[in-house]
Amino acid sequence: MTINFLLIILGVAMVLMGADRLTDGASALARRMGVPEFIVGLTVVAAGTSAPELFVSMVSALKGTPDMAVGNVVGSNIMNSMLIVGAAAMTAPITISKRTVQKDLPFTVLASLLMLVLTVNGGLSRIDGILMLLVFALFMFVSIRSAEKRYETYDERPIPIWKNLFFVVGGLALLLVGSNIFVDSASDVAYAFGISEGVVGLTVVAGGTSLPELATSVVAARKGQSAIAIGNVIGSNVFNILLILGLTATITPLEIEGITTIDMAVMLLSVSLVWLFSCTRFKVERWEGATLVVGYLAYVAWLIASL
DSSP, X not given: OHHHHHHHHXXXXXXXXXXXXXXXXXXXXXXXXXOOHHHIIIIIIHHHHHHHHXXXXXXXXXXXXXXXXXXXXXXXXXXXXXXXXXXXXXXXXXXXXXXXXXXXXXXXXXXXXXXXXXXXXXXXXXXXXXXXXXXXXXXXXXXXXXXXXXXXXXXOOOOOHXXXXXXXXXXXXXXXXXXXXXXXXXXXXXXXXXXXXXXXXIIIIHHHHTHHHHHHHHHHHHTTOHHHHHHHHHHHHHIIIIIIIHHHHHHSOEEOSSSOHHHHHHHHHHHHHHHHHHHHHSEXXXXXXXXXXXXXXXXXXXXXXXX
């Protein structure tokens, strides 16, 4: 058992390091190719912070543990909306742009609602996965179209292309190996304690894969970069639902047993609360952040009590 816990820690460390290296290398390569900064942020960087969820979910599904794959996404989104936004707002109130309140947050709520509807029958089919990927493509198209006149370029010391390629390949390798170690060890621990894979996915796995978002948002809030703090969460939630589960379900249909409608409803409620708080004065205040954190702790307590 001790070895399994050590392997879980090792797997998390490899996944996080791999995501960091992959993001740095891919971002630098994109800039060297003349891709605008805003597109890099919207695609490469956003995908990089969601890379842990992507690899862990896909590996979980392919290894025959779909509950852990779905639980990872649902748990990550709940953690993003409640714990991460809450912690960031408690660090410093988060100012949110009018566009984010009127367009981005409503789309995130709709993505959560779409997942809730599609999983009512107890799983996600390949058709469901393709539908989610199409909606994700629409989101990316609209976002890039609306942002194409708003980007800036930045001067930076060029990093050798070979080093960027090394970061990309090395990051992918760390993600693959780390995801395998993490999923296998977490599954063994779940079986040993009689805990369902769904609960492990909602808590341990989700917490491990959400560390990049937590660190990024809290640091951004402390530096007064509210747009990054809230944008990181919105982008991650959309990527997690539409791209990660869409791609995973397209590759292998997901039959869900351990993730309940209550878990899905909490995910929808969490992002709806962020939207509601944002609508008041285009800001998430400290007390609202504290409310989100308390709500997350109450949800985790409920999960533990229901074991």
